[in-house]
Each structure stands twice: as structure tokens, then as C-alpha cells.
Amino acid sequence: MVNCQQIYYFFGTSVVQSTPLFILSRHWQETDSGVELRFWLSGPDGPQCWQLSGQDSVCFVSERQVERWQAIWQRQKPAIRQTGKTFKTLMGDTAVPVYSRSFSQQRRWAWQGKEVGLKVWEEDINPAERYLMERFLFGSVQFDAQQARPAQSVPNLRPLSIDIETAWFEPGKTPDLYSVALAGAGLARVFLVDQGQAKQTLDPTLDAHWFGSVRACLEAVIDAISSYDPDCIIGWNVVDFDLRILQQHCDQVGLSFSIGRNGVPAAWRARADQAEHFYLEVEGRQVIDGPGAFRSAAWSFDDYSLETVAQTLLQRGKKIDHSDDRVNEIERLYREDLNAFVQYNLADAQLVLDLFAQAGLWHFLIERSHLTGLAMDRAGGSSAAFNTVYMPRLHRQGYIASNVGEQQLQTTSPGGFVMDSIPGIYRNVLVLDFKSLYPSIIRTFLIDPLGLQEGLSAPVAETVPGFLDARFHRQHHILPALIDQLWQARDQAKAEKNAPMSQAIKIIMNSFYGVLGSNLCRFFDPRLASSITLRGHEILQKSRDFIEAKGHRVIYGDTDSVFVHAAGHADPEQLGRQLASELNAWWQAKLRSEFDLACHLEMEFETHYEQFVMPTIRGTEMGSKKRYAGWQLSAGEYRLIFKGLEAVRSDWTALAKRFQLSLYERVFRNQPYKALITETVLDLKAGKLDEQLIYKRRLRRSIEQYDKQMPPHVQAAWIKRQQQPHWRGRNIEYVKTVQGWQPVGYISAQLDYEHYIDKQLAPIADALLHFLSEDFYSLIDDQLSLF
Template identity: 25%
Template sequence: MIGCFYILDFSYDVEEGKPVIYIWAIDKEGNRVAVLEKNFRPYFYAILDDSADTNKVAEDIKRLSVSQSPITSVKLEERKYYGNPVKVLRIETVIPAYVRTYRDKVAKVRGVKEVVEADIRFYMRYSIDNDLKPFNWFKAEVEEIQDSKLRVKKVYELKKIIQIYEDKPPELRIMAFDIEVYNKYGSPNPRRDPVIIIGVWTNNGGKQFVMKDDDLEIIREFAKFVLDYDPDIILGYNSNGFDWPYLLERVNSRGIKLDIGRKVNSEPSQGTYGHYSVVGRLNVDLLGFASSIAEVKVKSLDNIADYLGVVKKTERVNLEWYQIPEYWSDPSKRDILLKYNMDDVRSTYLLKDVFLPFGEQLTMITGLPLDQLSMASVGYRVEWLLMREAYKFNEIIPNRVEREYESYKGGLVISPAPGIHEGVYVLDFSSMYPSIMIKYNIGPDTLVKGECEDCWVAPEVGHKFRKSPDGFYKRILQKLVEERKAVKSKIPTEKDEYERRRLDERQRALKVMANAFYGYMGWLGARWYSKEGAEAVTAWGREIISSVAKLVEERGFKVIYGDTDSVFIKGSGNVDSLVNEIMNKFGLEIKIDKIYKKIFFTENKKRYAGITEDGKIDIVGFEAVRGDWCDLAKDLQRRVIEKILTSGVDEAVKLVRDVIMKIRRKEVPIQDLVIWKSLDKSLEEYEVDAPHVNAAKKAMKAGYVIFKGGKIGYVIVKGSGKISERAEPYFMVNDINRIDIDYYIDKQIVPSAMRILEQFGIKESTLKNTSFDILNFFKK
């Protein structure tokens, strides 16, 4: 029979001594199904020395065969390695795990130069070879079979793939969950501390499982709910870091499995990039996506949901982790804790509308399943795309190797003209680095280290890249750029709102992937690493920005700042004409990205703030200067910037003086004075007693939960001794009179404001002297 299937995920098992690949999918009728591939076998390659006797090497490799997983095939093939033709032996076996065993043995065979492609996960190898990607449809010839071990409507054995295509996706079942733990005795211990609440949220709303006598009962109820609802996607927030490992150890310590997969007797297991895999379902930890939001420093669920406008902090219950035991133990407060859990799980569920559409498009481009993609770095996402394209281009996939750090010169930064400027245009090169890589055919396979008669030569560094044929990077980047143009052209005329959103997410994902290629090329962990390529890209980038700046000045404009792929200019000439001239001269797309009504720069690079024509305020660089500032100091800096741009410097000074007066009158909440720091190591590993380390030790001594990788919030209190000795966990300080007011004024408020105001000649004494006549100051 012929069937059409929408792919969710892949997995594999070894059954009766042979590997079986499971394609977890949905058919056209909306049934959850499994399509089984039983004929694909693991393989890898041996690159041969130029002088090797192919037949002898092949026979030597065959003699390595063992009965548990025999070598079933050794075939000679012609492939390309970094663009150069090579002879390889394709070595096939039966059991995927034996590839690593054979890899080490084959590497020692005389005549073998290198063993490659032995570290690619088996089911991903299958998906690459057959160009199958999650969130795509494929049509295939299949035979329906029975398999009582699988929790799906139908099971098929795959006979032949007929067609791969895109179509409107089916309605997916999505579930979010969140657990609360009773951890009265310090760091939560799953062998001791029970799970007291498990909240879930689906399109039907919320549901909670609340412990009565034994938490094993609610964990079983939760598992039954998962099996009954049968979600395609399970959402969590830091679920890979806490919820899943806690639940698993909690039940396993009592000899029970958390059986929630689409295969009977399967429980979540930790896989690549630290994610937990649930067989047949996509377990997506949204913290992986949230980690890319640089504007939010403390990436807690409530902060992310608030920042994205999903659930405002003012619209939900907000509790601190240390309050959970108190609210659980007190019957009068328990309902508040239950509401807190529901607000958390509802926030997680609603975040799907922000993160999943973009994540789905990245999955469709890279082929990396969504649960892995959410936790994978940008470098790994690019690499999976490259690996898929390498197979199409008959290119061998290089091994990943350890490399020592190598620095190289980055993009050009033109020093800013300090002060306030009006009528400033930002000219931005669209995807400058990918464009340079395409124009100059840059990549590890096009690099020429000797003499070359027909090469592009990078300025300053002198690296040479052949002009033809097109290299590996260029071909893929061109595909991404061309597809993005085609997708963008469809958006204005698309009338269906869903399709318009999908197209916009698609073009954004294509742009992000293309822009990541330069960074990937210079990433030490990259399979296709090229320091020379990365150096050449930035060298050409510097030359272009320098030339553009010179042209701008020649046309009567003034360059007040430049950074990597953009220049900030002001003047009374025709900017549109200037943009066209730049594009024609350099062959790169450039546009007017922003027009600032007013903008100011400090003497420091990458630090400025401006207000656009439509009233939007951009702040770049300031908010990330210090990691040990309290919220009040950070917020004040932002407000000072806004005042300068909207009302002037004198109003900004008044604002700072007002805040200082409020602190002196103790009219600020302690919460605004909390300083947050990460605990990157275990407390015993710290050699220096920094403030946050001392605060964490005091919290632990008092019985609170502190663990590596978490954050500690502290305040500085009055007393003698060093500041680090006077750091107290904020939740242990309830009286504002204990706070060291002078510390916050001298070390937090004034420095945060002075980083801005010193550019305008303001002195610290001006801010601290609240009786000072600010208007007279500006008259002098």
C-alpha cells in the first residue's frame, strides 16, 4: 500500500540481532503511527593512502570481522574530501555499536590514511542518506504489520520511499509540565525529598496531581495522563536540567520505571546535548531557546514570560524557591503554591507560540529533531545542515578533532564621536559575512596554500581562495540566500495569516543559519574548521567598511561610528543616493537600517543609546557592563539614558538625585537591592570568598537549597569587615534598616549613573549633594 507520513522523530533498537529504525509519524488521517525500516545498516569509511593496494587493504579489513556483528561489505568508492578526489572503502556492518569497535581496528590497517564518518548517530545517518527531516511529509510504499510493543494506532514496515514533500502540518498534541519538590533539608535529593505537585497544561487547560500520602501515586497518575493524552510534544522549562532527572531518580530508586514513551516499557533517557529523549515524542526544553535572549540576564521562567509578554509578573503568583516548603506545610498557604505551579506550567505552554514556529523551521532546515535542536548550540545546528549537504555533494564528512585556541583579528570598529548627535542614519550591510564568503568562494576546501594563478587574495592576511569551482560553503550559502529571497517575496501577497507567519519564520531561520556560517568556520569544535577562512572574512569586512567610510566622507557626510557591518552617519546629503552608490561599487546589499532622532556615544566602542523617529529607545552595551549590579542600579541606568534622550542631561541628574534621596529615606524595597550572581562551581571549589560565595555558604548553613549552576541573590548589610563578609542571602534579610545604604549609593547607584553622565562633564559630587542647585550648574 502507499501511505503519506508527517515525520516527528527517529529512534532505533536492535531486535533479534539486527537494527530497526523507527520513524515516528502522523498519517493523513491524523493517526499516530510508526514506520519501521529494517534493511538499513551502519557503515563508515576508510580513506586510502595514494599508494595503497586497494584489494589487499579490503581483505585485511574483512579479516577483522567478528561473528557478533560481521563486516558484511567492503566496497571501493570515489568521494571528495575537502573538495579533492579520494579513494575510500565503504565498510558496512550489522550492529551500530560495533562501528566504533571497527573504527579503531581499521585505523591501524596498513594503507588506511584515516577513518571517517564513524561518529554519526545511526538513525541520523539514515535520515541524512534518505533526506528525511522532521516536520516534512514523505510518501512511501509500506506494509501494515502488528507490533504490540508500540503505543501507536498503526505500524508499518517500510518498503520504498517514493517522494519527500512539504505540506500543511497536522494538528500536533502539545503538553507542558512542571514539578514542585518538598526540599526542606537543603539541596533537593530525589532519594529523600518527595515530588509534591505535578502540573500539566494542554489545549484543554490545566490539571494538577497533588501528593497526599506517597508521591509515587501522583507520579503514576502523571505517567497515565501522558499515555492517555498521548502528546507529540512535551514542553518543559529547565526540564532537562531538573524535572526529568529528578523524576527518574525518584522512581528508579524505588525500582520503578517512568514508562511514558510510545514504546512499551520505555522511559526518558539522557541523550545528545544533555536533552532527555522520550521515545516517539519530542521532549522540548524551552530554556534552550530562551538562552538566546540576551536582553534577559536572569533567564527564569517568570522573567522570560514577562519579557515576551506571554504572562506578566503582575498577572501571576510569584514565589521564591525557598518558600515552597513553607507554603506546602501551611494549609492556609497551600492554594497559593498550587496557583504558582499552575502559573508556571501555563507560562511554559504559552511560550510554545513564541519559540516553536521558529524552532520548527530550523528543524526543517537542519534535519535535527526539535528536542535536540532546542539544546544544541548554533554551531551544531549549522553542522547538521553541512553534514546533510555533504552527502548530496559526495563530500566526506570530516572527523571532529580537538584544537588549541587560536585568536585572529575581528571586524573593524570605527571609534565613536562621543556626545549627543541628531539626525543619524545607520547603514547596515545585509548579511555581510555570508556575502563575502559567497563572493570570494571562502572555505576550507577552496583554500590554496601554495602558488595560485586564479585566486582571490584576502587583504592584510594574504590567504588565497580559488575562484572556481564553487566551494562547499559557497554552494550551501547560495542555496540559503536564494531560498530566503524567494520566501520573502511571497510574504506580501500571502493572504492566509498562518501561512504568512510560517513564511516569516522560515525566512528568519534561513537568515540566522546563513549568518552563523562565519562563526561556525572559526569555531574550534567545527568539523569544517578554517582559521584562515575566518581571518579572510573579517579582513575583507574591514576593507569594505574602511572604503565605505571613506566614500561617505567624500560625499559630504560624517561617520560618527562604525562596527563590523554597519556605519553611523549624519549629514544633509541624499542618503538614498549614497546607499545606491555603495551597493553598485561593492556589490553588496546595504540598507538604511535605522534613523535616530537623537543618539549619544561614550568614548567606549559598542556602547551607545538612541531614540528613533518613531520614539523607540535603543540601548546597546550599557546594560551588560556589570554583572554585580542590583536591579535598582540597572533600572536607573536605563532611565538616565531615556531622560538624556527625551528631556536632557539636567533631568537625568535630577532623577539620580531623587533615587539617592529615596535610598537615604529607606523608601526602596529590599528586592530592588538584590545582587544576583551565578555559582559556576561547587562552593568548596571556590578559593576566594567573593560576596556571592559567602552568601551561598550562609544560605546552606541555614538549610536552604544551593547547588552548582544555580544563582544566589544577596544584599550588603551594615557592619565591620570586608564587603564580601557582609553579603547576606536576600531572603534572610527582612529589615531595610540592616542594609548598608552608603554601599548602595557609592558602589551601585552613582557608578551606574556616572558611566553615562561622566560623558557630559557631571561629577560624582553633583549627584550625591542633594542640596546642590542643578539649574545654576548648567548656567555656568
């Protein structure tokens, strides 16, 4: 099997790489001889199934409660065994492992024990996940003398995109199925259901097929999926909509929805927190939902609709443009223009394929799997990723993980430190930024769940002080070393221009703080999170003091950055680099002197704004927070940077955004700006800007549920419902008229131009004019009096 000898390092594990196989999916089932594990692997020779029989499930019970546990076991008579080994818990208990031949039996007796106050840990980890985790089989595996060892691979995955079209969807009801589109390499096929409409001639260039019944259509779709044999099934809301509705139709006609390898039916499980959402397991395949994958990779959009994401990344979208009319238009095409309908259905499926490729999501998901052991279909999963990389190392230190909710400390951990800003308009503002501040604090101050438990009982000289009376052991810890290895791996990824790997590592490192501060995590402890954030507060404050002692004013700071006014300096960028270097040297000396610690804090000179505006809080003289605008020279061109202002917010009109961009650019370029303000007001009142006056909002729930408050977008939505009774859209476009809020398409009154002057133009203008000793209303009154 060995075809090369290349050494890879991953989380400190050195492995000899033979033929690497990517772990596509993991499954388990119970048999008379124990738990059977199945892992589907992708390699050069196609998919393979690695099967292990006679496996145990394991959890841990309190040693001092074993006799009480034995009473439960005697009643249930589960097939279990124990060893003489003991483990410690992070809460100070002693635990013993219990090995079960049945995972479901383990869950039952564990639940009964908890009902009577007995303690059990890690009973919720399923056997397949446990097997991979404890052996550090993250993402890929290779076999050496029949032993499975960690590996890395670059799989050539075979994705299939699926999109269905139905009648109008109403929650709780199964809509009529119109068509199913499948798109993949060499495949672009649509399966149509005959709903009694007039037959139309299909374009022979389209791979579209009629079926006389839903059952016949479903059978053909299942056969096509089996023949194509994808590694991954993708789509947009593919689990809770497309595949769920296909499952419902299969149930109605008595057909097995066998879309897994070897003809295994899809397996569904309702989410405990959201009954209308589901987990889906498909044998030998991954089912990956587009919005979840983009969120996992830290992509940000105004919304995560397929149309918005596609327009942003591909500069093209769905075949039917207007979202509010889309349902009715789909109905019309299905009845009257079948060729256009087929093209629309197929285009949606192809869009998802193209988006995954354009955004590099496959590379990202593969690299994330290698780093964390998470399956590619896991959206988010920060806590699960932390568990997977941390727990096997904790076990090797003789400890086990706590239960969610076991830590009872109620202290709230503060967020990042945000300084009071000094409002004004400035020339030459420098932004100095700590590189990955929270991970570097973990590395430097040895913050760690195990280190906390060991440190609280160790001599003070062997510990590093934290906050909330925390102390961390100088030698016994896990997380700082993990961060250190991830840091080095990210530096290597950057050097190799491996952007997906770098992004995956960044997301994972930054998630560790959030996990430790979440009471939904096994390792939650406010002393951990506070020792990170409060140390961050201290670092930012002392860095500000250091800079100001050098004679430079700090006008703002936020979490990991300080904004320095380089007033009158001949070379601001040289000053930025100098301050960063001096600050790094100062921190290194300070931490060595005060704590005897190596410093991993790294301040970088990030940005030079030639001009900069820090606005006031509207209606006050106080400086705002998380809101500013800057004028930056980048790659030979100037560009405007907005943070938190109207130009980058989705809840302001196009008028406001364009006005703000134009106004700030003129002021920053030292160009006349008064005429812009006057002309904008005149054009607005003349009706020349009506297309820019549309508000766009998303309804977070059905309009019937807005029973106490009726915000503007809901008022407009009610009017749209009255005019279009079957409308159940989530996005609403509307305007302000002299008769109130009205939806686009049903505007019956004159637009309220004074509203747009008062609520859209004036706030934007005055935020800047305030520093120029001007006033919006005085200016437009003076200027308009000339006309």
C-alpha cells in the same frame, strides 16, 4: 495517497507533494538481519510508524590502510561489505566506504583502528540520521510510488506539559516525590503522593487525585501519558529534572518508565561533556525543554528561569512569587493547603504550554526542522545542522567530511572589526548596516570547505583569494549556493509575513560562520573563518573611507555597521539612504573590477538618532566600544535606545537604571536636569528609594565552591545560609549596608547610601555630564548647599 499537486522548492530540490507527513522522531536498533530504522510520522490520520529493516550503517576508511583494516576485521569478524567506489577527503586522502550490518560493531572496530593510528571518517553518524540526511528528508516526508521524497507539512502537534513537585533537591540524591501535573488540550490533572500529611478536602473543581504510594502515582502518570498520547512532551528543565527524577523513582520501585509509544521505556544517555546532564529518547515522541527551545530561537532574557520568561512574555508568573522562599512555601502548601499546592503545580505546567504558544516556538521548531533536518528537541545544534545540510551535497561531489580535530592549523581567527570610537554628544547620527554581512561575504567571495580544497590545487585564475593563503574555486563549491537559496527563502518568508520561518533562516545563515570557526566542527579551518572575518574588516574600513571621502565623519563602527555624523545636513534620513545606495553601487563596481565577482553585499540605512552619546571609557578620554545611547523617533514617538549601558544590564540596581533613563531623556529633550540629580540624591539619603537599591545576581556554583574569592553576592549568600540553613537557592538579592553586604530578608544594618551615590549614580551621571562641562559631585555639592 496523492491528494494535491503542489510544487515546493527546498535547497534546490523540486518535489511533488502528496500527503505530507512530519517526522516526529527517529530511532534505530540492531537485528540479526541488519539495522532496523523506525520513523514516527505525524499526519492528518494521526501518528504512523514507518519502519525499514535490513539497513546498513556506513563509514569510510583510508584506501591505503585497507590491508591493516582487514586484519582488524579478520579478528572481529564483523558483517561488512565494500564497493569499488572511492571518495576524497578535505585533507587530501582517498577513502573507501565500508557498509556494516551493525552500527555498534562498526563503532567498536573503528575505535580499535583509531587506537593504532588508522583513519576512519563519519563512523559516528547513526543509521537513522544518515538515512534521512542522504535523502534530503528534512522535517517531512511524502511517499510517491513507495519512494520517500522530501516534503513540507504543517503538522497539528499534540503537546503535553509536565511539571513535578518534590522535597528539597540536592544533587546526587533523589528527592521525595510530592506531585506530578499534566497539562494539555482538555487535560489539567495533578497526581498527588500521600507522604503522611493530614488529609485535606480537595476542591472538586480541581482534577486532582491521591495515591497511597509513589508506585501507584507513577503507574497512574504513565497511564495518563499513554492515554493522552502526546506528540511532544515539554517542560522547564524537563529532561534533567522532571523526567529524570520520575525515572529514578521508577527504578526505586521496580517500574518501567514506559512513556514512549507502544509502551516503549524511556532511553537515557549521559552527555560525555556533562555527566549530570542527559539525552533522552522517547519512542514516537519529542521531549522539548523550554529554556533550550527559547535559546535556539534566539530569545534573550535576564535569565531563563520560568518566572522571568513568563513575566516577560505573559505578564504573569508562578503562583508563589518570591524565589528565595519558594521551596519552603511549597513545603508549607503541601502540608497545610493542598488546594493551593495543586493550583501551583498545575499553573507551572500550564505556563510552559502558554509560553510555547505565545512565543511561536512550535512554528519556529517545525520550520527549523524543515530547513536543517534537526529534530525539534535539539537545542542549539548549529554544527549538527551544518553537517546535515552540507554533507550529502559533499558526498555527491565525491568528498567526505573530516573528523573533529583533524585540521591541525592553529591560527586563531579574529572576531568582528570594532572601530575606535570618537566620544561625544552628537545631533543626527545615522547607522548604516550591512544586511547579513557574513553570509553575504560567503556568497560573494565563494567561501566554502570544498571550494578551499579544490582552490588550493587549481590555477590561480580559477580561484578567488581569501586570507591566510586561502584560495576558493570559482566553480566547485557548495556553501555559496546554499546561502543563496536560504537568502531567497527568507525574502519570501518576509513577503509572506512568516516571522518564524524568517527567524529560523536568519539564525541558520548566521551560524555558518561560527561553525566554520569552531574547532568542535568537522569543517573547521581557520582559513575559512578568517576569510570571512578579515574580509569583513576590510569591507568596514573601506566603507568608512568611502563615506569620509564624501565629507561625512564616521564616529564608530562595529562588525557590520557604521555610525555616521550627519552634521548640519538638512535631511539626515535622505542622506542615509543616499549613502547606502552609493556605497552599494561602489562595491558592485569594485568587486567586478578587482575580482570579477558579482557583489552580494547590501548596505542598508537602518537608523537615524536625532541625538546620540558615545561615552568615554570610564576614567579616560578614550572612546568606548559597544556602549552608546541614542534618541530615536519611531512611529511618531521618541524612544531611548541603550546599548551596553547600565539601563540594559542586569547587574545594576533599579535605582541606576531609572536614573539613567530619566537623566538621558531630560538631556535629549533639552529639559532641566540638575534638579533631577539633586532630588534623586536627597530622596536616596532620606530612605525614599530603598526598594530600588537591591542587587540581583545568580550564583554560578554552590557557595562552598567560592573558596578563593568572595564577591559581594556570595558574601550575602553565606549570611542567608547561616540564617536559613536549608537554603540552596541560585538567585540572591542583596544590598550594601554600613556593615557590608547583606541579603534581602536579613538586613540588620543601615543602608550605605554613600556607596549608592559613588557606585551607582556618579558613574552614570558623569558619563553624560562630561560632555556638558559639568561634574556630578560639584553639581550636587553646589545644589545641596542651598538646602
